[in-house]
Amino acid sequence: MSKLKRNVLRSRWLQLAEQMKAEDLGALLLTDPADVRWLTGFSGSNGAALAITSGAPLLATDGRYADQSAAECPDAEIIITRDLIEQLLLRLRENSATALGVDPLSLTLQQFRTISAHPAMFGVRVQEVESPLRELRMVKELYELDRMRKAAKVSTDALRKLQGMIEVGMSELHVARTLEAIMGDLGSEDRAFPTIVASGPNGGRPHHQPTTRAIEAGDLLTIDFGAMSEGYRADCTRTFIVAAEPEDWQADAYFAVKRAAASARDAAKAGAKTSAIDAAARKVITKADLAEYFVHGLGHGIGLNVHEAPLLGASSAGTLEESVPFTVEPGVYIPGKGGVRIEDTCVIQPDGLEILTEFPRKLLRVG
Structure with a gap:
């Protein structure tokens, strides 16, 4: 990966973090493949990301993409798992976030209900938001x-x-x-x-x-x-x-x-x-x-x-x-x-x- 690409990704993280802070969001769950790629550089077909205001995003994908994700996303923290969203929610607790933004247009109703009821979300406010990446990506x-x-x-x-x-x-x-x-x-x-x-x-x-x-x-x-x-x-x-x-x-x-x-x-x-x-x-x-x-x-x-x-x-x-x-x-x-x-x-x-x-x-x- 070129130095240019790494700088581009870091700039995107900073832009998104500023918008999240303005909306009082400590974390943002991304499941749309284009959003995940824009933020992390990951081009595989199965990935989800957790954007946090305190640092680099977390990327969850499965074992088929272990090598690819490591090559494409050298500065993201990568979680290899079959349970993408669940593992990201578990890591959310470690980052002390009090509010998680989710884009209802990128989730099924069942996914949204699963997130809201997950034990890791105790004490964390789930907030429906229009993904700020729509404006940033435009x-x-x-x-x-x-x-x-x-x-x-x-x-x-x-x-x-x-x-x-x-x-x-x-x-x-x-x-x-x-x-x-x-x-x-x-x-x-x-x-x-x-x-x-x-x-x-x-x-x-x-x-x-x-x-x-x-x-x-x-x-x-x-x-x-x-x-x-x-x-x-x-x-x-x-x-x-x-x-x-x-x-x-x-x-x-x-x-x-x-x-x-x-x-x-x-x-x-x-x-x-x-x-x-x-x-x-x-x-x-x-x-x-x-x-x-x-x-x-x-x-x-x-x-x-x-x-x-x-x-x-x-x-x-x-x-x-x-x-x-x-x-x-x-x-x-x-x-x-x-x-x-x-x-x-x-x-x-x-x-x-x-x-x-x-x-x-x-x-x-x-x-």
């Missing part, structure tokens, strides 16, 4: 942005390679798996999320799952995908026309979405309301008489999770700030006919908007 460090840039470049490089490989008659599943293999060859540790490939009428479903449907000439073909670098994700969508000139309705939908995305990117400035950025895109699509087919919010934050704060929607609260990556992804989905989505991962920098997933936004022909 603003990305340079270390994090570098990894997101890498994930974005792998994503767009892979799409460029895929373009020339798409043929009429290929199935949606074939396209999806080919793209994922290319991303792996280019260095992606995993896909950021299950790849969406929606052809023809399947494009009318915003989150269509790829099928064996064969791509046909004249289809609109939407591909929503992303690579991953050290846990950090990219999210990109492009819609293509397959082996034909677009019909009028296809061109109208595409260029409305393209203009909407550009309008939203223009509105995305530090301090701008997230709802106003959504409104900028929605206004364009409404003017094109396609408002009924734009059925989701404009975008979302992204990082260790593909969907995280902030949300960009018509009723979302809050503002955008510098160093907060987010997506801009307006779409039009016409049931039974097809759909269009154009999506980029972006971040506001001191000198303006940086688009991480840079790739042509004109209606490209494939096949």
Whole structure:
């Protein structure tokens, strides 16, 4: 582990400790995998952490991850056990904490009841809190942005390679798996999320799952995908026309979405309301008489999770700030006919908007 990474982790512990002190929390239980990774560096699939204000966090994981946790988390105290939460609660007593914060969104009801009734919690107040890590994780460090840039470049490089490989008659599943293999060859540790490939009428479903449907000439073909670098994700969508000139309705939908995305990117400035950025895109699509087919919010934050704060929607609260990556992804989905989505991962920098997933936004022909 590099010295930089260790310094990054120590800085995060200090930031979290300050927030916990402000909320009068001596300890905070973390069970969400992204929270655990952000705080401790542990990337395994089974871990929980106890953040304390008096020092380094405690990480609990099972024996499968003994070597991995030691390598990834050299400054955390590591507990190897099958009973992650119980062992962390037992250690809580040793740290003399009088209040334990738990995030109900990251726990099952049974887990919460078990924690509240555990003998180790005698005299310790269990407090439901919105995890302060949501705010801390939202603003990305340079270390994090570098990894997101890498994930974005792998994503767009892979799409460029895929373009020339798409043929009429290929199935949606074939396209999806080919793209994922290319991303792996280019260095992606995993896909950021299950790849969406929606052809023809399947494009009318915003989150269509790829099928064996064969791509046909004249289809609109939407591909929503992303690579991953050290846990950090990219999210990109492009819609293509397959082996034909677009019909009028296809061109109208595409260029409305393209203009909407550009309008939203223009509105995305530090301090701008997230709802106003959504409104900028929605206004364009409404003017094109396609408002009924734009059925989701404009975008979302992204990082260790593909969907995280902030949300960009018509009723979302809050503002955008510098160093907060987010997506801009307006779409039009016409049931039974097809759909269009154009999506980029972006971040506001001191000198303006940086688009991480840079790739042509004109209606490209494939096949």
